[in-house]
Amino acid sequence: MISCTMEQDRLVVSYGKLVLINHSPQTPFVTLYKGAESIDMYRGNFFIEDSLNETLPLKEYSLSEVLEEGRVYYKIVFSNGENRLTCILIEKAGRIEISFSAIPESYNRIELCLVANDDEHIYGCGEQFSFLDLRGKQFPLWTGEQGVGRNKNTNITQIADREDRAGGDYHTTFYPQPTFVSSRSYFLHAETYGYALFDFSRPLCHRLRFWDVPSSLTISTKPTLLEVVQDVSALLGRQGELPSWVYDGVILGIQGGTGTCLAKLDAMQKANVPVTGIWAQDWEGENYTSFGKRLRWNWQWDKNLYPGLDTVIPELMKQQIRFLGYINPYVVVDGPLFNEAKKKGFLALTKEGNVFLVDFGEFDAAIVDFTNREAAIWYRDVIEKELIGFGLSGWMADFGEYLPTDVVLYDKSSALVAHNAWPGFWAQVNKEAIEHSGKSDECFFFMRAGNARSLASCPMMWAGDQNVDWSEDDGLPSVLTSALSLAMSGMGLQHSDIGGYTTLYGMKRTKELLLRWTEFAAFTPLMRTHEGNRPKDNWQFDSDAETIGLFARMASLHKDLKPYLQHGVKENAEQGIPLMRPVFLHYPKEPFFECKDSYLLGRDLFVAPVMKNGEVQRKVFLPDESWVHLFSSKRYTAGNHLIETPIGSPAVFYREDSPFAELFSGISIKYRT
CATH class of the missing domain: 2.60.40.1760 (glycosyl hydrolase (family 31))
Known part of the structure; x- marks a missing residue:
């Protein structure tokens, strides 16, 4: 009242x-x-x-x-x-x-x-x-x-x-x-x-x-x-459930063509790594700049780089392996889609009436104007034809945050106000493409840009372009902070590039960073790797046998958690309870109100990932329950504990009274160190 x-x-x-x-x-x-x-x-x-x-x-x-x-x-x-x-x-x-x-x-x-x-x-x-x-x-x-x-x-x-x-x-x-x-x-x-x-x-x-x-x-x-x-x-809307195949292992980020993708997949399969998808962001072609490898922003299959992909995708599907791609809301200048959109008047303009071109770093692209409903439908149909129709089961719907404030939009609205709204428009276009194709149970997309409209439109967020380092503000630890802040904003599903992305100014992804990030990713809604913007500078998932072995272990564990993860995603869709959540949502007491290095995955898993270089032990403060360490089956009471965390055994605990205790107990026996 x-x-x-x-x-x-x-x-x-x-x-x-x-x-x-x-x-x-x-x-x-x-x-x-x-x-x-x-x-x-x-x-x-x-x-x-x-x-x-x-x-x-x-x-x-x-x-x-x-x-x-x-x-x-x-x-x-x-x-x-x-x-x-x-x-x-x-x-x-x-x-x-x-x-x-x-x-x-x-x-x-x-x-x-x-x-x-x-x-x-x-x-x-x-x-x-x-x-x-x-x-x-x-x-x-x-x-x-x-x-x-x-x-x-x-x-x-x-x-x-x-x-x-x-x-x-x-x-x-x-x-x-x-x-x-x-x-x-x-x-x-x-x-x-x-x-x-x-x-x-x-x-x-x-x-x-x-x-x-x-x-x-x-x-x-x-x-x-x-x-x-x-x-x-x-109030704002809720994400739906994810396709069932998403949980069945890791989605491998691979680039470089059909042969490279198949060879790397074969090597991982021979090492018993459960792979549920290949994500090839360069499926539409390459574009190299001083930043590193970029993509050719014309959203059609590159037959030269990916020969035979149209027949490979159905063959992979028979093995229960999906193929994923990439798209964003811009079209590169003078590409076929740019020319078509320009002819139809679907591109945002300058004050002088010319097509507005945005500098994306040594190349320009135009903005599909989503305030024009016909343009939004046209781009929806591009996604449906060129991505879904080609056989892609998912994609990164990148960008959305670049709308210039001096652009002239079709509906004459202020670009100053439309700027923050744009990620929601972009999410809606992707959502409509999947719904229009009738494949909501099979396809999904993930985005980095968002707003309040994203809660009802985007099935999965990703954290963006983290540094390939351990820094609190932009490395591995920042991914957990971002997931928990999104959870408190009503957005319950988020994941990250395993190992980070930004490889600049002397930063190079180390083996230890990739291994620890992989451990963390196993206890998130989705496991997906990325080579980074300079792949040759980074340690990769197949760089040595130990790394492949760690992927086999953690991706298998992630797959074994499928019933629990599906339950949490359903809970998020129906009740608005985020899958990754701050501890204080269930244990509202100090020190949890400021805790950003541990979290609950669902109601019953307490996760304290290793997020510091060289750390082999984790201090944890367990809430007021009886807990079982997932990798040793040892029981712990509430309070402070120092946990050994060798590679492959992060500090993860399950509630002894959990309705999923039988599932967790079986996992604990299988992965005990």
């Missing part, structure tokens, strides 16, 4: 026991600004400055209670002189919804001040790679390249900034979402795709600044944080 309490010049708004607004002239709920933005994009990296030229706090208020058609809502008018903003507060479907009138024309920024507690923890805001608990930081919500290194104090980030303006920062992300979850047991979602700045750095107030006034704020409070997270996806 909404309650509004007036006391002289103070207004307190609560929802049940949750205090949301504590407005006074000294701490106004609404502040308006006149701002002037400067946005510079360089190859997907955005440099944004916002100059605030005038500030207007709306210090006064008037409150009225309205009964309309049997429903009560509150109307609050915040004002300062002739400038005013009206808020409507109403309860809908067990949540409070706050809607806003337009702001005065002379202002173009709005900031809202919500009550905070000094000891509060904050999670979500889409996919965050550096921090799980967002308290004490500001987070600009804008989709773009995640950046290389993502920590301005590290040498790699400084080199990336200096040499290619590509360093990133703690907040840069492919997947921003104006949704956060509070340890006070509520979530807030802002319905807008405009640039936003969520500031959680103040002890008593969360400041949310928007360039585009949200059509609404939705706030939901529940008895537990788990129920809060479930309600996020109940």
